[in-house]
Amino acid sequence: MVSRVRTIAFDGIEAVSVDVQVMIAPGKVGMHIVGLADKAVAESRERVQAALHASGLSMPAKKVTVNLAPADLPKEGSHYDLPIALGLMAALGAIPADALADYVVLGELSLDGTIAPVAGVLPAAIGANGMERGLICPHACGPEAAWAGSEIDILAPRSLIALANHFRGTQVLSRPEPSVRSAARDLPDMADIKGQESAKRALEVAAAGGHNLLMVGPPGAGKSMLAQRLPSILPPLAPKELLEVSMIASIAGELADGRLSDRRPFRAPHHSASMAAMVGGGLRARPGEMSLAHHGVLFLDEFPEFSPQVLDSLRQPLETAECVIARANHRVSYPARIQLVAAMNPCRCGMAGEPGHRCVRGPRCVSDYQARISGPLLDRIDLRIEVPAVSASDLIRPGRAETSAVVAERVARARKLQQERFTALGLPSWTTNAHCSTALVEEIAAPDTAGAALLKEASEKMGFSARAYHRVLKVARTLADLAGEEKVGRLHLAEAISYRLAGERLAQAA
Numbered sequence: 001m002v003s004r005v006r007t008i009a010f011d012g013i014e015a016v017s018v019d020v021q022v023m024i025a026p027g028k029v030g031m032h033i034v035g036l037a038d039k040a041v042a043e044s045r046e047r048v049q050a051a052l053h054a055s056g057l058s059m060p061a062k063k064v065t066v067n068l069a070p071a072d073l074p075k076e077g078s079h080y081d082l083p084i085a086l087g088l089m090a091a092l093g094a095i096p097a098d099a100l101a102d103y104v105v106l107g108e109l110s111l112d113g114t115i116a117p118v119a120g121v122l123p124a125a126i127g128a129n130g131m132e133r134g135l136i137c138p139h140a141c142g143p144e145a146a147w148a149g150s151e152i153d154i155l156a157p158r159s160l161i162a163l164a165n166h167f168r169g170t171q172v173l174s175r176p177e178p179s180v181r182s183a184a185r186d187l188p189d190m191a192d193i194k195g196q197e198s199a200k201r202a203l204e205v206a207a208a209g210g211h212n213l214l215m216v217g218p219p220g221a222g223k224s225m226l227a228q229r230l231p232s233i234l235p236p237l238a239p240k241e242l243l244e245v246s247m248i249a250s251i252a253g254e255l256a257d258g259r260l261s262d263r264r265p266f267r268a269p270h271h272s273a274s275m276a277a278m279v280g281g282g283l284r285a286r287p288g289e290m291s292l293a294h295h296g297v298l299f300l301d302e303f304p305e306f307s308p309q310v311l312d313s314l315r316q317p318l319e320t321a322e323c324v325i326a327r328a329n330h331r332v333s334y335p336a337r338i339q340l341v342a343a344m345n346p347c348r349c350g351m352a353g354e355p356g357h358r359c360v361r362g363p364r365c366v367s368d369y370q371a372r373i374s375g376p377l378l379d380r381i382d383l384r385i386e387v388p389a390v391s392a393s394d395l396i397r398p399g400r401a402e403t404s405a406v407v408a409e410r411v412a413r414a415r416k417l418q419q420e421r422f423t424a425l426g427l428p429s430w431t432t433n434a435h436c437s438t439a440l441v442e443e444i445a446a447p448d449t450a451g452a453a454l455l456k457e458a459s460e461k462m463g464f465s466a467r468a469y470h471r472v473l474k475v476a477r478t479l480a481d482l483a484g485e486e487k488v489g490r491l492h493l494a495e496a497i498s499y500r501l502a503g504e505r506l507a508q509a510a
């Protein structure tokens with residue numbers, strides 16, 4: 001006889017339905033798994049047999065064939081253990097054959113018959129709901145699955161025996177509860193930063209419009225400090241964003257105890273990070289740092305120290321808001337709508353441009369170092385600022401600066417204006433000016449006459465590319481939103497253009 005259990009495979013953060021068919025038939029004693037399974041799935045055989053044995057069930061002295069259908073879809077990971085074991089148990093009559101018909105099943109087995117946690121339970125639960133089924137998942141993943149909706153039937157047993165008892169009605173499992181969202185706001189605060197008023201202003205603009213930001217300055221000026229404070233002034237994730245962010249974290253196995261947080265992700269990979277670590281890939285096509293930073297901040301400290309290949313691989317996702325990972329026979333894509341914040345020293349020795357300093361290696365110290373950032377990548381960064389060393393008078397001045405809470409309020413107001421504008425235009429999924437398409441930006445950021453004249457003059461003088469032109473407009477729109485003004489004026493454009501030029505001025509100064 002053949003018993004069937006529904007499980008899933010992951011295609012990015014989508015759950016794709018997979019049918020586990022188990023057949024026990026006369027023939028050579030043994031167990032075979034077929035259906036384009038990777039090594040972890042092939043090893044299922046050993047775990048399933050041991051776990052069944054530990055649960056007091058012996059394998060039949062017959063030929064057991066497990067087929068994972070559709071056969072052309074690659075099956076990766078260890079979450080096929082549980083559906084295979086349940087299929088066998090149903091075929092052996094240890095659980096009622098029809099008990100599994102209403103569920104999607106995933107979980108890894110330990111040799112002692114307990115069910116170990118797996119990655120991807122949240123997207124699996126959402127997928128199961130879409131198939132109008134309940135979910136059977138490991139106990140430890142229950143709270144994560146429960147986030148997918150209160151109407152989904154979720155069973156989160158600790159062991160095969162607990163599940164068998166549930167189906168027999170001797171010990172019914174209760175539905176897991178979603179664990180509370182951590183609301184604590186213990187982020188570092190803007191008030192810690194002394195001086196650096198213009199850098200703080202740029203950080204606020206970046207937060208308000210979701211713009212990419214590059215900070216250039218000598219070591220110890222507070223660049224890393226500034227970047228780490230960006231999350232504290234960003235608005236919390238909207239419910240839909242929260243779900244997307246959590247699904248990616250779930251696939252990556254990074255949802256600690258199934259607890260979801262409405263805090264925006266802040267990822268700061270080291271500059272030795274590989275391309276697979278950044279855009280995703282490796283075993284099981286895991287999401288990379290860019291996707292883990294979805295709807296949040298990707299902070300690249302010591303920007304030029306990243307390998308040129310890694311930096312180039314960022315360009316495409318920055319434009320399309322999606323990371324595509326090419327595999328041998330299929331492609332996987334993860335969302336990656338990120339805000340890039342980068343920090344760098346102006347040159348290798350770090351001190352170029354400081355009063356009274358001369359690089360030992362001469363002007364090449366700056367030009368060689370900055371050339372590591374390619375033009376096209378730099379072009380995608382709207383705000384470029386110089387962060388000079390903090391002056392002594394700023395450092396010793398008593399009193400605290402403005403707190404993050406105050407800045408966050410202004411940012412939230414500017415974001416609300418943007419959201420309302422996009423909603424009015426019938427584009428509710430767009431949230432920030434940085435996000436806006438170039439066609440639309442000309443409409444929503446059309447400057448007044450004086451502004452238009454300034455922009456024309458500047459683009460002619462500086463030779464703006466079309467991309468640069470539109471990016472200046474987007475920043476100007478954000479500046480007007482921060483000021484609560486309907487129309488983009490000359491002042492907003494002047495400030496937006498200055499952010500565009502800072503990087504170039506620095507290169508010329510050297």
Ligand SMILES: Nc1ncnc2c1ncn2[C@@H]1O[C@H](COP(=O)(O)OP(=O)(O)O)[C@@H](O)[C@H]1O
Pocket residue numbers: 192193194195196217218219220221222223224225226343390
């Ligand atoms: N503007 C500032 N206000 C207060 N402390 C600062 C400031 N800038 C730097 N510091 C101090 O210097 C340390 C190094 O700053 P950091 O942000 O790592 O500099 P950078 O990344 O520019 O090299 C910080 O941990 C902080 O103690």
Ligand SMILES: [Mg+2]
Pocket residue numbers: 220223224225301343
């Ligand atoms: Mg630093």
